[in-house]
Amino acid sequence: MDLLKGDERLDYLLAENLRIIQSPTVFSFSLDAVLLANFSYIPKHKGKIIDLCSGNGIIPLLLSKRTNVKIQAVEIQERLVDMAQRSINYNGLQPQIELIHGDIRGLYKEVGHSRYDVVTCNPPYFTTDDRDKINDNEHLAIARHEILCTLEDAIQSASLLLKQGGKAAFVHRPGRLLDILFLMRKYRLEPKRLRFVYPKEGREANTILIEGAKDAKPDMKVLPPLYVFDQKNQYSKEVHEILYGKE
Template sequence: MPTFPPLLPGEKLEKVNENISLIRKTDGLTFGTDAYLLAAYVGRSPNSLAVDLGSGTGILPLLLLAREKIGRAVAVEVQAAFGELIARNAALNQMTDRLTPLCVDLRELPSPSLPAECADIVLSNPPSMKADSGKLNPSEAKQIARHEICGDIRDFCRTASSILKYGGKFYCVYRPDRLVDLLDAMRHHGLEPKRMTLVHATANAAPSMVLVEAKKGAAPSLTLTRPLLLTEEDKVTQSEDAKRIYETCSFADFWKV
């Protein structure tokens, strides 16, 4: 196992899979199904530059780089403590030459550090709760991750569009109850939704998340895939679709059906 600086108070080392280990704060941001599915939704482009907006611990670019789905990544994160954590996670997983943390407010992009039309891919798991809605978590990190405090969905889409090359792709996971806001923001900023998948816990459950792929400058034409069911009706057994996606970090076989 690669060497890394000792863990700081309030941190733990977590084994993500056979390829990745992650340092994270015990009372801070975690990762879950949405991160795995978004990484799998990104199309394979081994020579591409990908930018993750609101990267947190850096889990999304780590997953993509470990599977060689992208060539290089920039992890944009507004919180300095998490910018440092991304750098340490890159070192831990021997990816410092391919993963660059950039501590900046995404609303200030593009910038000399991340110029306009530089990226082939942009991805994000943005906050999906309005700044004035719901109960705020005592943790500032969780507030920023869940609520639109440091940018709303239009800010994320504007920045994604500005740093994407023409024809570049934007991948996003979001809450279904705010899907209209997401699609409206995408189109407003020249990102045409091209593929969308609703994710359900079971066949009888309402969708819990939605995955969207948009393309900068594309003509209107949206493919709505069949829904992804995460578990069988017993709510315990992982579905065959979900199992394949987790094993391959890809929706490729799923899209062919």
């Protein structure tokens, strides 16, 4: 199997000392995925983890450095599955990460109902209401817009996969917060932790990280804000350590 195809490149994940295959015309991960991987509760030695809407496998790759637990990753686009599998093979992570090429809707029928301790998900952010804003590139359009997977699909699927007390973590946009909270409660995922991410101090939040626990009691904690850049437009200390590791 060729390592790179077309316009693909091999990028570094510096903090984890891993490499990942990316493509500007197919898929490249964003900071959101890195923040979600860092934010999520992850068991160290025991449990079952599954990542939904995995793209090129960025979140499973990042999580592999935080746990010895086996990780499953689900992606519907065959081209992205192929990219992710080559990244997993390159890093020698085949024993730990298993890719599933499939639809998250109804996934529990394939992998099992209420079997997982942790679900992570970076779903498409944008609805399909305004067709003019949808990218002409099919791969990018599916990754960014709710064409094959809606927010409700993601939250419902996470709930069906989780054990009672299991945790699901999502990254999304603040404008969908009320939708997220409503849908999480609808599907028995009680919101427990919420963190707002800001480009820098004095700016509006542009990302949220939220975690819920299945059938848990109400008690949501709003964590301290996360600023991506400081006033000198350099990465903040926290984000720099997430991306590059602690010095």
